Amino acid sequence: MNDMTLDEIDRKILKILQADGRTALSEIARRLDMGSATIHERVNTLEAEGYIQDYRAVLDPELLGLNDVAFIRVRTEAGHFSEVAERLAEETAIQEIHELTGEADLLLKVRVGERSALTDLLSRIGRYEGVLSTSTDVALRSVKEEQRLDLPG
DSSP states (O other), rough: OOOOHHHHHHHHHHHHHHHHOOOOOHHHHHHOOOOOOHHHHHHHHHHHSSOOOOOOOOOOTTTTTEEEEEEEEEEOOTOOOHHHHHHHOOOEEEEEEEOOOSSSSSEEEESSSHHHHHHHHHHHHEEEEEEEEEEEOOOSOOOOOOOOOOOOO
């Protein structure tokens, strides 16, 4: 947890960097009509407080041949979902892992290049200690995939 309160300037900085993490601090300063040193200090604080966790390139999965998306619901033995989730986190094809309420304990978002890779992954997961069952939905197409957060202000 952080103890920082975001003001309007901080939110504007976050919106600019979220849209393009390569935006120069001098460009942000120009857009917000502020000094570069002030923007630099604010960005450093936003990073230190954890609002900005990382800067990275967003890759095009289609161009990279990673076209198949699937969602896997995993049921685990009572008390084992955390250890199963930690082991699943090591699987590179799994993009997201969410703990759930309801019938399944975990929801995974997976992206692979070939269905055989999905079959192999499901086979591995099925052998994990603590996994009772899996249920998989394969996406026909992805209408929207967004990593950006909808920031108020």
